[in-house]
Amino acid sequence: MTRQExxxxxxxxxxxxxxxxxxxxxxxxxxxxxxxxxxGAVSLKECIDLALENNADVRIAEESVREATALRASAxxxxxxxxxxxxxxxxxDKETRISFVEGSGMDLSLLPAPATPYEAITKTMIEGFxxxxxxxxxxxxxxxxxxxxxxxxxxxxxLGYRIQDAGLDASQVRHRLARQETVFRVTETxxxxxxxxxxxxxxxxxxxxxxxxLAQARDFAEAGFVARDSLLKAELALANVQGGLVKARAAESxxxxxxxxxxxxxxxxxxxxxxxxxxxxxxxxxxxxxxKERALQQRLELREIGRRxxxxxxxxxxxxSQYIPSVTAVFDYTHATGSKFQDENAWFVGGMxxxxxxxxxxxxxxxxxxxxxxxxxxxxxxxxxDLLELEVEKAFLDVESAxxxxxxxxxxxxxxxxxxRVEESRFEVHAATxxxxxxxxxxxxxxxxxxxxxxxxYLVAVESLRKSTGDDLLATRPGAGEGKR
Numbered sequence: 001m002t003r004q005e006x007x008x009x010x011x012x013x014x015x016x017x018x019x020x021x022x023x024x025x026x027x028x029x030x031x032x033x034x035x036x037x038x039x040g041a042v043s044l045k046e047c048i049d050l051a052l053e054n055n056a057d058v059r060i061a062e063e064s065v066r067e068a069t070a071l072r073a074s075a076x077x078x079x080x081x082x083x084x085x086x087x088x089x090x091x092x093d094k095e096t097r098i099s100f101v102e103g104s105g106m107d108l109s110l111l112p113a114p115a116t117p118y119e120a121i122t123k124t125m126i127e128g129f130x131x132x133x134x135x136x137x138x139x140x141x142x143x144x145x146x147x148x149x150x151x152x153x154x155x156x157x158x159l160g161y162r163i164q165d166a167g168l169d170a171s172q173v174r175h176r177l178a179r180q181e182t183v184f185r186v187t188e189t190x191x192x193x194x195x196x197x198x199x200x201x202x203x204x205x206x207x208x209x210x211x212x213x214l215a216q217a218r219d220f221a222e223a224g225f226v227a228r229d230s231l232l233k234a235e236l237a238l239a240n241v242q243g244g245l246v247k248a249r250a251a252e253s254x255x256x257x258x259x260x261x262x263x264x265x266x267x268x269x270x271x272x273x274x275x276x277x278x279x280x281x282x283x284x285x286x287x288x289x290x291x292k293e294r295a296l297q298q299r300l301e302l303r304e305i306g307r308r309x310x311x312x313x314x315x316x317x318x319x320x321s322q323y324i325p326s327v328t329a330v331f332d333y334t335h336a337t338g339s340k341f342q343d344e345n346a347w348f349v350g351g352m353x354x355x356x357x358x359x360x361x362x363x364x365x366x367x368x369x370x371x372x373x374x375x376x377x378x379x380x381x382x383x384x385x386d387l388l389e390l391e392v393e394k395a396f397l398d399v400e401s402a403x404x405x406x407x408x409x410x411x412x413x414x415x416x417x418x419x420x421r422v423e424e425s426r427f428e429v430h431a432a433t434x435x436x437x438x439x440x441x442x443x444x445x446x447x448x449x450x451x452x453x454x455x456x457x458y459l460v461a462v463e464s465l466r467k468s469t470g471d472d473l474l475a476t477r478p479g480a481g482e483g484k485r
Contacts, residue, residue, distance in 0.1 A: 041271075042267070054266070057182065065175050078160065081149040140339055159314050173307065176474075193255040197273070203245035210237050256270070288392075295389070326354040326355065334346050395464045395469075402458035406455060416444040
């Protein structure tokens with residue numbers, strides 16, 4: 001058979017070859033399209049809602065807010081008067097009886113008979129003192145109510161309230177930070193699952209293309225148009241792409257487990273996920289200086305550390321307030337029974353003064369330590385500002401780099417698709433070897449993998465930039481174009 005006879009036969013194989021290419025293209029495109037719009041798929045918003053409900057960090061932050069709320073309420077209660085009630089009921093071994101004559105050595109029988117009314121009264125009194133009388137019953141009771149209103153301490157109480165109020169605000173900011181971080185982590189992991197799914201789709205498409213080529217190579221080998229070693233290379237290539245599919249599926253499984261860890265056990269590992277928004281890729285149309293300014297205005301970390309500085313300043317003032325004397329207004333009422341030496345009802349009103357005049361510098365050094373805490377907090381705020389600016393710059397450059405990488409990857413996919421089409425056409429007319437086709441197929445799969453990597457790296461980078469500039473990730477569905485400015 002001469003080479004001139006091959007074109008008609010090669011032309012006869014063009015239809016199955018083009019069909020194989022079409023199958024490969026459909027295998028790449030159709031799964032991703034149906035995944036993005038599939039009914040019953042779990043959306044990113046649903047994953048975020050589950051994570052916010054189940055995430056341990058968010059729940060810990062919620063409990064921290066409850067704790068801070070209770071502490072502030074406790075500090076508020078220090079302003080009012082303190083009411084203290086005490087009571088007792090005691091049973092003694094016996095009642096207490098006393099006599100002013102018994103045991104004194106006096107013998108009342110030696111007294112002469114009274115001669116005058118005055119002497120009769122005196123004798124009667126002496127005999128009365130001689131008779132034992134009960135001064136304490138065997139059972140005694142006592143109840144008292146004391147009301148104490150701090151006066152000079154009100155300033156210190158106010159400072160303590162300010163400390164707890166700032167702590168509550170800081171806890172609320174920390175709770176919101178935990179929710180924002182959870183939203184970002186779920187969004188990033190969700191996108192990584194979609195990326196892993198895309199790798200699986202590309203690997204499946206690669207397997208389909210190599211299988212179609214192998215079938216064609218076998219037919220050519222049987223017809224004597226290709227050598228047997230080309231068939232072996234195609235079989236080896238099929239084994240390689242099938243191995244790549246196994247690895248891609250394993251990576252997808254791990255990515256899904258990571259998402260389930262964030263979302264909670266309510267999330268099924270094999271749940272279908274919605275794809276990225278189809279309304280175009282999100283963009284940030286702002287310069288770096290504007291992004292940094294937005295971050296310094298909106299980042300919750302700066303808000304939290306600002307309230308921590310307020311706490312430290314109030315703590316410093318509280319430390320110096322220890323030099324103020326303690327003055328308290330007091331009212332006390334007591335009701336007692338069973339004792340002759342105590343009024344049954346008694347009350348008093350007055351003031352109490354307490355002042356630690358000298359404490360060997362203890363209060364002074366406590367105030368100095370509180371002043372140092374204020375300076376530490378202010379330095380920490382400046383450090384956080386510098387770190388946030390660095391974070392914004394990195395996120396901004398990551399977006400720019402990812403955008404350029406996506407453009408390059410799209411061009412690479414187009415070039416790889418065309419290269420595979422050319423090599424398959426040349427193989428049909430025996431102008432190319434099986435190795436040429438397999439190399440072109442491998443290059444196409446690498447290009448599609450790199451395009452998927454570039455696409456999802458860009459989506460994650462945009463979300464990271466939104467987070468770094470302080471955008472409210474809780475207000476809108478992340479990645480749905482809210483980043484456009």
